[in-house]
Amino acid sequence: MYGAKSLSNGNVPWAAGKHPGLDLVCTTDTNILAIRGGKVISSNGYGDWGQHVVIEQDDGLFCIYAHMSTRFYAVGDRVERGRRVGIMGSTGQVTAAHLHIELQSKYYDAFSHRDMARYLNIANQLGSIVYLN
Numbered sequence: 001m002y003g004a005k006s007l008s009n010g011n012v013p014w015a016a017g018k019h020p021g022l023d024l025v026c027t028t029d030t031n032i033l034a035i036r037g038g039k040v041i042s043s044n045g046y047g048d049w050g051q052h053v054v055i056e057q058d059d060g061l062f063c064i065y066a067h068m069s070t071r072f073y074a075v076g077d078r079v080e081r082g083r084r085v086g087i088m089g090s091t092g093q094v095t096a097a098h099l100h101i102e103l104q105s106k107y108y109d110a111f112s113h114r115d116m117a118r119y120l121n122i123a124n125q126l127g128s129i130v131y132l133n
């Protein structure tokens with residue numbers, strides 16, 4: 001419904017050892033705060049992302065907050081920067097509790113992902129990502 005393209009051809013960023021988001025580990029009672037304001041376009045508990053919220057940010061990028069235990073916003077809600085999006089968890093396709101946070105310039109297109117560490121201006125142990133397209 002958002003123009004998603006098939007990711008079933010094996011030609012996905014993470015298939016080559018790339019990871020399109022940033023994984024942040026903390027205790028499971030950790031509040032997850034919005035990095036930027038925007039409008040919620042997806043909020044559900046299905047799929048690999050588990051309990052997740054997707055915010056279409058005011059800068060036009062789409063931010064995915066995944067694997068949470070709890071979500072505090074529904075589709076259509078307005079979220080301001082710094083507000084609590086959810087609580088860290090281990091739902092979906094995970095081996096341990098963490099936040100998978102990912103930025104896409106086109107929603108549901110993993111090829112459009114941005115370097116989240118650079119966006120947040122934090123150190124990334126693995127260095128900058130390599131863009132495949």
Ligand SMILES: [Zn+2]
Nearest residue numbers: 021022023100
């Ligand atoms: Zn991840």
